[in-house]
Amino acid sequence: MLHTIPGFDRIGEENAFAVLARATDLASQGRDIINLGIGQPDFRTPDHIVEAAVKALHDGHHGYTPANGIRPLREAVAADTLRRTGVEVSPDRVMIVPGGKVTMFSAILMFGEPGADILYPDPGFPIYRSMIEFTGANPIPIPIREENGFAFSAEETLALVTPQTRLIILNSPANPTGGVTPKVEIDKLVAGLADWPDVAILSDEIYGQMTYDGLDHVSLLTYPEIRDRLILLDGWSKTYAMTGWRMGWSIWPDALYDNMRKLAVNAWSCVNAPSQFAGLAALTGPQDSVGAMVAEFDKRRQIVVEELNKLPGVSCIVPKGAFYAFPNIRQTGFKAKALAKTMLEDEGVAIIGGPDFGILGEGYVRVSYANSAENIQRAMTRMADFLARHH
């Protein structure tokens, strides 16, 4: 009998990967599957970024790099941060990591232990809760409500903070809801946290460049009063359509940076060298592909919301960020996971049941609009036909 630590009895998963596997399976059997389950842009990484990686390989960048990433890349992250947020950050606080998830994993590992509370959004990215459970800490869900436009409520969040709280996880723009938390609410939250100086904050801003309707993203970095306890999660995956490159960055408080660097030395040594050169080209090269992708997502967002609201029993608020809609399906009479399963198995449309993102996800499904407008239309027709037959 092998005795692994109890965390492995509790560790979870991301069901989006299982849905993707099943969708791929069905497609390989010849079924016409429309994938609105996926959490990644359907665009290719821009050519100049790909070419930078190829060049790095030809130039002989085949070895280890420093564990925290090559210096020019950390400097480029600092310059990009200054350009976008107006905040000056030292490259010595920047860590290059193999994907945004690794920042999340590391931060939760640093603060989670039995007896500790970690607050996380519900519905929210499922790995937050999974990792909190893995460490043995208490997962404390922060309710994210449709009536608040799926934004964080400062009041509700602060009400959950206790002397046991070690870490609060924030995410705006948000997966799975597309919710964007307004600046007034973040102001209130940060002001309230002045009473809790020993609580760390992990701000997941991986969708920070994907906001719509002229809304500006508000980075937690712009609050100097929390600088010594803020871990900022960002990266290339979504902004530059680079999910498969496994690249991300994070900005750490001085006091935690060396812990993070040592964790990297122990666990992954460094991010693969050619990807780092690709990341450098992404940040220092032309940015027009980002704007073009976001403009395309915006068009599809309008289509998906309009079509969802025509479905019997479905209502969908307008998401302000990321590339997800989170329609309320209560009036259809279906449980969310059952609807998602039937839609995939019988109708060939992959979507994700809200409960895969938390307890408050019941009654909702996540619809990703990282697919062509034409495919979104076809998927909505299939859903409309199905619901008309079953309503």
Ligand code: PLP
């Ligand atoms: N954070 C959120 C909210 C996400 O939705 C995702 C990916 O789906 C990640 C982090 C992870 O990104 P990466 O692929 O860079 O690990």
